[in-house]
Each structure stands twice: as structure tokens, then as C-alpha cells.
Amino acid sequence: MMACVVEPPRKKKKGRYGVAELKALGKQLLSSASHINNLPLLLSFVSPSSPPHHVLESLLSLHSFFLPLLPKLPSAAATSSAADDQSEFIYLTWLRSKFDEFLKSLLLVLSSPQTDETLKELVLDTLMEFVKEANAAAFHSSLYHKLLHAIVYSNSPATFLVDLLASKYFKYIDVRYFTFISLKKFASTFEEKDFSDDKIAREDGTGESQLSSNMERVIQNMYFIISQVPPIQDSDNTSDLEMWSSSESNHKQLSGDVGADDKSLKSKKPNKNALSVAKIAKKMKLKFTKAWIAYLGLPLPLDVYKEVLVNLHQEVIPHLSNPIMLCDFLTSSYDVGGVVSVMALSSLFVLMTQYGLEYPNFYEKLYALLVPSIFMAKHRARFFQLLDSCLKSSLLPAYLAASFAKKLSRLLLSVPPSGALVITSLIHNILRRHPSVNCLVHREDGVDEGKGDCRTDEGTAANSDNAKTGAMPCNKSGIDHFNSSETDPKKSGAMRSSLWEIDAILHHYCPPVSRFALSLGNDLTVRAKTTEVNVGDFSAGSYATILGAEMSRRVKQVPLAFYKATPSSLFSETDFGGWTFKCEETLEMINGNTDKSTKDL
Template sequence: MPAITNKSVSSKKRKSTKAGGVPSSKRRAVAENESAESMVRIQQLEEQIAESRKHYNNIATLISMLGEDGQGINPNLPVAVSLCRVFSRLIAGGNLAEPDRAAENEKIVVAWLKERCREYQRILVSIMRQSDASSQITALTLAMRLLNERATHIPGDDTQAWTSGLFRSIFEAVVEARDGQTLRSEFLEKFVKPHEDVTYYTFMQLAEYAATARSTEILETLVTLLSACDSVPSADHEFESFYSKASKQNKKLLSVNSHKKRAQDAWLAVLRNNLAQPLRKTLLRIMVHHIEPWFARPEFLMDFLTDSYNVGGATSLLALSGLFYLIQEKNLDYPQFYTKLYSLLDADLLHSKHRSRFLRLLNTFLASTHLPATLVASFIKRLSRLALNAPPTAIVAIVPFMYNLFKSHPTCTYMLHRVVPDKKQKELEAEGMDDPFDPNEPNPDRTGAIESSLWEIDTLQSHYHPNVASIARIISEQFTKMSYNVEDFLDYTYQGMLQAELGLEEKPLKKIPVVEYQIPKRIFTDRLLEEDGGVDTAPGSLVRALWDFS
């Protein structure tokens, strides 16, 4: 006979137990109690330190509680905040400054406090290097607050703390931090950009740090930090936003030239480092707008730009902007500039993503009417030869560009309508002629392009794309237009061409295109039907005969 069960007991849920049979709710309560007790203990230790010097040993106790692992990976952040308050009060009260006529025991106490402060700073730096993002940001805020107190209240430490003391360690930790993207962003947005003294000393530390060979990853981080500081002070700028009050007494921090000098040294240190090719291209892209404005003497960029210009390929194209700035503004003498420019016109140019940028600069370089006709003719001929294998989006930009060159240099129009003597006319029609242009000659003054003709443009007038064929015909027509705005053609893309074709439905067709001349009755079979009279009359029977479907 089954036993009677107690429903009131059996219906209750059993509490989940883990870790030694202790319910999870009890474990949470125990953890909360331990946390509350820990906070009370921290507060008691801090208050005792503030009450009397005899409790200074509590500082060592708090430091031991802060970084128990010794590496800053799992820090006790409440302890870090408490220690920051403790040392801030001590520094503000002058307890870390040694009096002139202090007793020996007083010197020992000050030395002990300084050592504990340095130990606390090292732990904060370790947290910034090794811990999670939230702990890194907290450690950065505490370290910068401690730096401000040291620079404000300790005599003689107002500059040393920034140049060779705590700020150097903070900067290196920010740069080298593990997974430190969030930390670097906080450093830039909260300290560097809003405060001009922090910006100044960041430039100083970066210049010293980059003077040593660094890895590509570190250099990319340095470039990111420098690029973010893009607000160049004007000549009449007044410096007022300082993180430390003591910075207002530093005359160098109130000088525009001094700020530019520090930024210039920082950029030069990066540019002289061992740069990988992708990073070099990044620097060349931002050269004109982010780097050159900081330079009081832009000629210091000459070596970097000329070396980049001599690399070739896309790197040379990107170096053109900065190099042209030096030539135009600083009278840089670059030997054989047009010879090197001519060498950049290779088969990859018109397929490059930097094509539009290069053509804009080339339009500026060849704008002068004082250039020799032989030089301009070589560029025209080289571009027309490259256009034979260029994409349609590049051809529609090259032809108006050449049109403008012909208008600026009328002597080159002999390439379009050269008169042939009657004696040679029949010989040319029968045997043709060799193109006098030498595509392998590196010197544009010796290519013989002025003796040639633009048969390539005549070929492009039969291009498969109707837009290309139409625009190529402007070279064969009368030059009644003064010039074309090249900017209207530089950003022509495949997407734009496709949209133009798809937009035909908005413009009704004048004539419906013929799809088939004769509709066949059979496509892939040679079987003759009775209604065809036994004769294969469908077009394409020869093509079907060449196929074997067995």
C-alpha cells in the first residue's frame, strides 16, 4: 500500500545550491557584506591618515590592498580613489616637500612618503597598461589629478612632473596599453584637446619617444595622437585653457612659436622613424592639411617628400601635393622635376584610385605657358597612348585635359593637322609610316612626340562606349571653346555611367532598337520540320553545324 505523502512539503521548490552547498542568494549576501565591510575599512584607514601622522603606515596598508597581484590586472579601484585623495591632501599640505632646515627624522618621513607616492604611481601606470578599459580610464583620471597636484604645490616640480616625471610614464602607458583604444580616446578628448599645456607636453614626450626606433603598430598610434591635434594656433592666439594652474607662469606655454616648435619636432621624429609603406602613404595623404601647417620651416619636410617621390607608384602620386607646396611657397629646387613627373605616367596610373588627385596636380604643373612645346607634347602623347588601355571613366577626363593643353600651347597643334607633302602622300597611303614617338625615352624633351600625331584619339572615336566616342571627337572639331573645366570630368565613375544608361526610361527613345533581324524557328536542333518544306532556312545553321550535342 503506497504511503501517504505530504503535499505541502513536496510541492516546494528546492533551492539551488552550489559551491559547498551554499545557496546562491546567501553567497550574494555574503559578497555584499564583504564589500560593505571593505569600504568601511578603507574609509577608516583614510580618515586615520588625515587625523594624525602616526597613522601614515595605513598608506602602506592601502597600497597592499590596491594591487594584490602586483601587476595591476585586477585592481581594487575604491582603494585607488582613496589613495588619490590621501596623496592629494598630503601634497596640498606640503607634507611631500622637504623644508630647508628640517630635522633628520622629518627628512626620513618625507622620503618615505615620496617613495610610497612613487609606488602608488607605478601601480596606476600598471593598471593603465594591463587592466580592462574601465579600470584604465579610472587610473588615467587619478594619475592626471595627482600630476596636477604635484605641479601646483610642490616647488620645482611644476616642470619636472611634466617633462621627466609622472607624465612621461602616463604617456608611455597610454601609447603601449593593451587594448588601449578607449584609453587613448579618453586621453585625447578629456585632457589633450581641451588643455593647451597637456597638448604642449604631449608633443614634447612624443618627440622624445619617437626618437627611438619603434614598431609599426606603435608608430600608427603616435600618428593617430598627432593627427587628432589639428588645431594650429594663429599668430595672435591667446593661451588660456590650462589643466594646471602653474602652467600660466611658464612663458613657453604662452608662445605660439614654442607650440609649433614642439609639434614640428614631434612630426619630424615620426617621419624619420622606420615607416612601413602603408603608414608612409597615410602620412602623405594628411601632409598638406595636418602636418605642414605646424611647420615654421616646411623645408624640413624636403627629405621625406623627395624620398617618397622617388619611390614610384602610388607613393609618388601622394607625395606630389606636399612637394608642390614646397616648390611653390618655399622655392624648393627639385632637379629634373618634370622628368620624374613624366615617369609617373605608366600603365597603372589611369587605373589607380589616386588618378583624379594626380590629374588635378598635373593640370597645375602644366598650366604655365612658358613650358617648352616639346615637353608638353610628350605629356599629351603619353596620355593619349595610355588612353588606349584606360577605363572609360579615365578617358572622359583625359580628352578635355588634352584639349586645354592644346589651347594653352598652340604650337602642339601640329600633332593634329600636320601637312604631308604630295610626294609622300601616296607612299604613306601604300606603306604607312612608323610613329616617331619613342615611348621608352625617359626624358620628355627627347621623345620626338612633337613630330608624331594623335592617331590614338582617332582610334578612341570608335570606342564601344558612346560617351567616350563622343568626347573623343572634340579633338577633331574646331577649337571654338576656350577651355573645359576638368573638375567636371575627374569624378566620373562606372556607377555614374550605369545610372546614366538606366535613366533612359526617363527620356523616351526616338527609335525602338532592333533585337533580332529574323526570328529563328529552331535554335539547337537540325531536325527539319514538315512545315519548313524539309529545308533548313533558319539563320545560324552554320553555327549549329559546329556544335555536337550527342
């Protein structure tokens, strides 16, 4: 006969229960059904406002109580089928409601900023065990979705909980699968208006920044999760696809049919395990792609935006089912300009070279990024290596190669020594790859563009129209026809100019720069006698690297300055031919002016 369910009388106030009394209540609940009234009392202590040791003791007792009963608990939509089982069905339904209340309390404790990390880890492990067992031994996707929702919308930083998930549970293929599904739902249903009714917003006009910070925190938490979920690798085999919930229905859900595209796999009739792995990999790639595409559509904060762009080409693009889907996101990022464009360049370059993306204005945008500030950017090393790769093609028009060479040489006059080294290496490679622009290295004043060695193309023709460009005639000496402020390489006038800036750095105050610049005086058109410079050796340079290299450099001859007699002046008379210095007369004039001014007073 089932015990009668009656809410216990509150003989004691909640604050009067100690750890020993809670432990005794838990033992009574586990020992006999006659103490079922201890269940609501123990549930009342699972709260963010309760002391941690009270929450811990109540959680352990309730976990031990509910775990063996999970297979018997009816679902929310279940109904009684026999009149004889009516009393038992009511009892189990009541237990189901208390279990749901227990789960809700655990989620509140998990997301509360008042909960310490040790208790959060225990709560997370308890919830994940219920995810494994509470749905007839199948993965409880709805409970896991609520768990991720509590982490994403938590008022406390989600880093600790996400790290726990990554270290303990993201190695299971089903956990990763349902994580991508939940993240896609979060991103698809995310709307800024959902934060307009937030209680943190104040009516005094200062609530806007707090609303923005709440929204940014949610997007940041989503990025913590999606960036920590490892995608499935092509080398994964059956032994690597371990599941958290190993039920047959869960395996069928992951390895089920993926659609018409999978018919080719069926026709070949391979090994059953290999087919299952192939299906799981295909479905995982699809969920991975949908989750990332949905997330990139959110209004990302600037710090998250930059971090996404930095990691996209290595961590995301190789694992997408169709990487071309990122073209809109990357092209819009590349059009932003500044450091954002530099960060988007890596992923855009991967799509263009490996996946056939066509971007007509790519070189115009790349040309616009060549500004002095780029040589102080954090990710300049990667940018310069990509710039060198983009200028490697032999099919590059002569006017485009000349524009990049001239723009880089103009930057030689304003960049630090480390920037001058990387520019020199880039110009060296451009001149070696494109012999048609070698005439820019040395061009005398008064040489017309039609009489020189430079070849004409559409860029040169566009630059030759003086009425449109306002350029001066070529035969006028002392005029550089290159327009450094022009953003279009066709209209820059580089083919009518020369790399006179190289001669300036031959006398650079930094010895490594002047020594390296001498290599540009060689005949780089003879490829058999020259080699390309590895830009990566100079792209991450700084004052520290240059100074360290010079200090470790072995010097054979050291310039010395000595005098047989102590000098009486800073400069000798031979230093200034035709000039004489009369120190005595100068002193007399100074003394005379001083006496005169004294008399006037």
C-alpha cells in the first residue's frame, strides 16, 4: 500500500536545520517510503540563497533518491490506463513534479553568481547524469538544452562551466551533436528586443549600457561554448565516437539517414560500422555548419568579432560542410577596413585559393590596407605573409605590381626599422617575380613612359590621361607622378614613377636596413642567380629583435676616433671650408653688448 503524500508540518524554521539534521532527513527518505514527506523539505534547501553545505547535503540525498526511480516516473503527458493503478499513478506523477522542481532548482543554483565553483561542478555532474538516465536511458535533449540555456544566460561568467563541459563531456559525440543543435536554436531565436524588459535597465537613462552589456555577455558565453566544442575529424573511427548515452535510439538518431546525398554511400554497401561512422560525420558537419552560420549572424561585440576572425581559417573553415557560405560574412568584414580587414584576410584568402571564391575587388581592398599603422598591428606577421602570397601570381598585371611596389616603397619613409626590413623583402620579391616593373628601380628624370623599358597596360593608359588625373608631364624633372592618397591602383600613377625611396634607405640610420637595401640594386630579373626572400623572417620584427641581432653579430672592424691632442672646439676648421670662427671677437661683442645694456638701465 502506497504511503499517503502529505506536506510536512513546519515544526521548525528553515534556518534551524543543521547539516546533521539534513543528513538524518535524507537517510529517513532513502530508508522508507513512510518518510516521503521529507522530500519537499529537502527540496526547499536546494536554492542559491541556502548555505552551500546545506545545498550539498540535500542534493546528495535527493540524487540518491531520484536516480533509481527515473525509469518508473511517467512523462508529463502520460495518463493512467487502469483504475487499479490510479493511486500509484498519482504518487508517481507527484514524484515527477518534485523531480522537475528539483531540476529547476539545480539550474538556478548552477547559474547563480553566489554559488561557489566546487558546488557548481557537483551540480553540473548531477544534471549531466540525469541527462543520461532521465529519458529512458536515451539522451535527454530537452534537459540538456535547459542546461546550456542556464549557462548562456547566466549572470556570472560562464568560463568555468564551459571548461568543465569541455574537459569532461565534449569528448562524447552525442553531447557535441546536441550542443550544436542548442546553440543554433539560441542564435536563431536571439533578438535584441528580448533585453528591453530586463530588470537591470533603469529609467534614468543609464540602463542602455547595462542592456548592451547583458546582450554582449550572452553572445560572449555562446562563443565560449561553440569555440570549445571540437568538430569531428576525418580520422575519427568507431572507437573515437564514444557516446555519453549509449542507448540504441540515441545511436540511431546520430547515424540515421542524412538524406538523398547519402544514397551513394548505400549503393556501395560498405562495412556497417564504416557506414555508421560516415553518416555520423556527415550529420555532425551539418550541425557544426548550421550552428556557426547562425552564430555569425548575431551582432558580435568587437572583441568577440576580432577573436572569431583570427581563428576562423583554422578552427572553423576546414570543418564546414560548405565553406563558401562564409563569403558574405568575410567580404563584409574585409570591407570594414583597418585591423578588422587584416584579420578577415586570412579566411578570405583560404576561400579564394582552396574553395574557388571570386572576389573582384580583392586587390583594391588589399591596396587600401597599406598604411603606416599596419606595421604596428598585433597580427602584422600573418598579414605580411599573406600579402606576399597574394602578390606571387605571375598573371598579376604590371600596373598592379608597380602600384604595390611603389606604395610599399613610399611607406619606407615613415615606418620603423622593422617595417623597413619587411618592406624591402616584399619589394625584392615583387621585382623578382615581375620583371616588367624593374624599370622603376632606376629611372632618370625626363624619360618619357613610352621611351622607357616599362610596358604599358590598362593601368598605365588610365594614368596617362593628364586631363583626367591632373598629372604633370613626364619630361618635367623633380616630379613624382605617384599619388599615394589614391585608393585605386589603376589611378595611382605608379608606372610613371620610380622607386627613389630605396636610395633614401641606403643611408638609413639603422645598419641592418641599409645593408638589406643593397640587395635591391642587384639585377633581379635573372632568376637563376637570385632567390626569393622569406618574408616570415622579417614580418614579426621589432626594435628588440633588431637590437638583439646586432648585439650577437660578430664585428670584424670597429670604427675608432682618437686625437693626438685635446680638441679645443667641437668642429675643426677643415670641416667647414671657407668659414672661419673668431671666438675672441665674438666674446668681445657679447661683453660690449652686455655693458651697453647695463648703462641703458
